[in-house]
Amino acid sequence: MGTITKAIDLLNFFSRKRPEIGLSEFVKLSGRDKATVHRHLTELEENGFLQQNPETRAYGLGPAILRLSGVREATYPMRSVLRPVVRDLADAVGELVHASVLQGEMLSPVVHADPLGHGTQVHFDEAEMLPLHATSSGLAVMAFAPDAFVSRVLEAGLPGITQRTLTDADAVRSLLDKVRATGVARLDRAFDEEVSSQGVPVFGALGEVVGALSVAIPAVRATEEKMTAILPALCDGAVRATRALGGQMPPEHAAKWAAET
């Protein structure tokens, strides 16, 4: 392991649950000798990658990281980062794929792709916000969102969009339990009378759900076999999308999908 990797490794010990780390804890976590760890910490601090709490002497991530992330976001906006993931997945499954991100209590489409390999195709409008309770993307997001958020969405009312839209909060809740268990949301003609879809959550930097990736298929060809066949590619796409956004999967979820793909 090179020096740079060893130093970066120290940064990777930080998380929301472990926001500050002292020298001796770093030594324990890394299993390296104290002098080396201290030298690396000092150099990282001199470069603004770490800052030391003047009272506790513990280290936290420094402000230089914010500048770099600002440049990264300006260089690779979310749309450009997600586009290749969405395209590859659309090519792999031969159907329309879209990625969307949470914006308030709706999903905002970011990018979509359709290989157009069939006689009929799903009409997808990137300008149209997606309601959470009526889309597979939305259910995938809600299943992994904090309880308080889910309650707020359910209490705000669940308008029927098609005959099959779930408009009852308890029915949505019990479907969310299933989605949480499998990691995948499937909905049949709940947002459009002619479309079925299957969605998976995408996670952000702190393991929080930030959006979803979904395959939308004309209901006439959305057979059980087809829906099952696209699952591995779909889960793989969500892993790629999460990674591209600098996100991380909740560990239990990663294990589940690893089994799937």
Place this chain on the structure above:
Amino acid sequence: MGTITKAIDLLNFFSRKRPEIGLSEFVKLSGRDKATVHRHLTELEENGFLQQNPETRAYGLGPAILRLSGVREATYPMRSVLRPVVRDLADAVGELVHASVLQGEMLSPVVHADPLGHGTQVHFDEAEMLPLHATSSGLAVMAFAPDAFVSRVLEAGLPGITQRTLTDADAVRSLLDKVRATGVARLDRAFDEEVSSQGVPVFGALGEVVGALSVAIPAVRATEEKMTAILPALCDGAVRATRALGGQMPPEHAAKWAAET
């Protein structure tokens, strides 16, 4: 210069204007030998700090930076980062100081401090949004904001709050020219009949203005001498606030303030 610093130095060559950098450009920028630079780039890429454009082979900042910045923001929210800057400045000038950040076309107060060393004090409400045209913070922000933003603010209308609020777009524009020239906005009783204030801009990761730091003083003791005397501490505070947010000053502005402090 240690290996870690050399590697981090390579990351610092990225900016909004230079989003991707090829190997030979890195060699030129760093003045180091190609083999070393290549080894550092490879190690940074393996750790997700860089990613290589598959077509051009040039490097850009990688997704790992986003995760770290997410953790940093959760660890040190803006309020906690700005609090010591605001407190130190308030102690230095002996008056109420507040920091605020742009939210839409208003400023949202983040934190304030008042050493309460006088017989009268300014009443400051952190829950109250600050209009841009009527506050020194707002003028400091507008002076360094993109033209299109300023036009939008001016066209939205400039309600009079006191007798002295500037309600004419041309008058605001000509004041903004002065603020741009000095780097400091001064306003006398334009938001409250009894308060004068002096504000400076605070910059974000890409050199864009994100908010302001301001000293608010009962008009009765806001003499010309006093306003001038607090300038160096105020400019120094804005430099510290910018640094704490991982921001960077526009270079011409940094030079101006360096002369001031």
